[in-house]
Amino acid sequence: GDQEGKFQRLLRIQPRVAEGLVAQGQVGLGQAVRAAERTRVLHEVSQAIGASLNLEQLYTTIHHATERLMPCQAFLIALLDEENQELEDVYLVDRDGRWPGVRYSIKRGICGYVVRTGRNLYIEDLNEQIMRELDTWYFGRTERTVRSVLAVPLRAGERVTGVIAVQAYDPHAYTETDIEVFEQLAANAAIALENARLFAETRRLAITDS
Numbered sequence: 001g002d003q004e005g006k007f008q009r010l011l012r013i014q015p016r017v018a019e020g021l022v023a024q025g026q027v028g029l030g031q032a033v034r035a036a037e038r039t040r041v042l043h044e045v046s047q048a049i050g051a052s053l054n055l056e057q058l059y060t061t062i063h064h065a066t067e068r069l070m071p072c073q074a075f076l077i078a079l080l081d082e083e084n085q086e087l088e089d090v091y092l093v094d095r096d097g098r099w100p101g102v103r104y105s106i107k108r109g110i111c112g113y114v115v116r117t118g119r120n121l122y123i124e125d126l127n128e129q130i131m132r133e134l135d136t137w138y139f140g141r142t143e144r145t146v147r148s149v150l151a152v153p154l155r156a157g158e159r160v161t162g163v164i165a166v167q168a169y170d171p172h173a174y175t176e177t178d179i180e181v182f183e184q185l186a187a188n189a190a191i192a193l194e195n196a197r198l199f200a201e202t203r204r205l206a207i208t209d210s
Contacts, residue, residue, distance in 0.1 A: 088102075110165065164182075
């Protein structure tokens with residue numbers, strides 16, 4: 001709607017640029033090596049994520065995987081409660097450690113925006129105006145606040161089930177490649193999180209019935 005369009009203009013979200021160095025055959029050796037390393041790490045972390053059915057362990061694995069792939073000074077996982085149209089921050093971490101999560105309406109915040117639109121949100125330089133427009137807030141200590149935020153939806157089929165977001169203290173911290181890699185990570189994470197959730201629910205029902 002009009003509000004979403006306002007956010008788009010405010011954040012200067014640009015369409016993907018498909019014509020890059022790869023298309024022009026100008027990739028240097030250093031870039032090729034970095035690309036190969038990212039592919040290797042992504043494969044490793046995808047296997048590690050898929051191997052766990054413990055939700056808490058899974059949150060940590062996804063977080064550490066992100067740290068290996070891109071700048072990551074703060075990280076969060078928010079899961080959607082469809083029935084109540086609320087998000088719960090199940091995993092919030094910054095340089096000072098883990099912080100307690102909160103529940104909030106999908107009408108609020110960066111994660112709410114991602115759930116409502118079903119699209120990535122990359123804020124290259126977070127400021128007070130964007131904070132107000134998105135009705136969002138900081139977590140943790142605020143002596144030094146994040147400037148770059150990349151948030152990507154988690155999906156189970158066509159359904160959005162939550163959001164993962166990586167954050168950095170410097171502006172313009174993420175590249176087009178980072179966004180693509182984070183999308184791939186989110187796809188693997190979403191499947192693993194849904195499997196772990198179903199496993200936990202099955203165990204809970206088994207205990208209840210016994």
